[in-house]
Amino acid sequence: MDTAPGSLIVIVLLVAALFFGFRWLVRSASKYRGSRIVTCPETRSATIVEVDALHASLTSIVGAPDIRLQDCSRWPMKKQCGQECLTELDVAPDRCLVSGVLMRWYRGKECVFCSICFPEIQWSDHRPAVRSPEGRLLTWNEVSLEQLPQVLETYLPVCWNCYIAQTFRLEHPDLVVFRPWQKDIHGDPDGSSVSRHP
Numbered sequence: 717m718d719t720a721p722g723s724l725i726v727i728v729l730l731v732a733a734l735f736f737g738f739r740w741l742v743r744s745a746s747k748y749r750g751s752r753i754v755t756c757p758e759t760r761s762a763t764i765v766e767v768d769a770l771h772a773s774l775t776s777i778v779g780a781p782d783i784r785l786q787d788c789s790r791w792p793m794k795k796q797c798g799q800e801c802l803t804e805l806d807v808a809p810d811r812c813l814v815s816g817v818l819m820r821w822y823r824g825k826e827c828v829f830c831s832i833c834f835p836e837i838q839w840s841d842h843r844p845a846v847r848s849p850e851g852r853l854l855t856w857n858e859v860s861l862e863q864l865p866q867v868l869e870t871y872l873p874v875c876w877n878c879y880i881a882q883t884f885r886l887e888h889p890d891l892v893v894f895r896p897w898q899k900d901i902h903g904d905p906d907g908s909s910v911s912r913h914p
Contacts, residue, residue: 744773748783751814751861754801756790762865764789764814765801789862814864815839818856821868829878845879846871853882 748769756763768786775782785799822834828847837844845855848871859867874882885892 741773744776745769748772748781752805753814753817753864754804757800758794758797759790763801764861764864765805767805814861817864817868822873825873827875827878828872829882830875832875834873834875842876844876845874847874853879853886855879 746769748767751764751766753762754765755761765785766787768784771786772781772783783802783805785802788794788797790797819837822837822844824833826833827844834844843856845853846859846867847853853874854867854871
């Protein structure tokens with residue numbers, strides 16, 4: 717009879733330990749999760765890598781985490797590399813996150829349509845977009861990680877408001893009236909030669 721309450725206490729403690737252990741594991745793994753941009757020591761160009769988050773969080777239980785790559789944009793051809801690029805992640809892992817790279821890219825830039833300077837980017841809603849050299853508007857969901865370095869070099873920033881307005885204009889041209897004289901805007905309706913005069 718005395719074993720029943722003791723067994724119940726052991727089960728409760730075991731469930732609590734499992735719950736808090738799993739919670740800690742998820743939090744620890746989220747620190748290493750995500751695609752990151754690093755400079756490949758071999759090619760000296762930007763490369764997209766992904767850290768093995770589960771391995772890093774499990775090894776951090778007993779000491780310093782063992783950080784290794786789970787994926788790289790140069791794999792499978794160069795899978796046997798020495799992974800020297802990991803030194804960048806050890807120094808500043810947060811700086812290499814793709815979202816951090818995009819936030820730094822938008823900082824100080826102006827929207828190609830309205831010339832408004834970008835404030836702090838909120839990735840949960842009202843995400844900015846980009847405009848290709850051909851004039852096509854893209855959200856970041858439409859850009860693959862492999863295209864990211866090229867997009868950052870050749871595309872132009874577009875604020876969320878202009879992305880919504882221009883997308884609507886392209887999808888429903890019969891519902892849009894372009895009146896540039898009201899805002900002192902000079903150029904074509906697509907914003908290709910837009911300029912504002914004070």
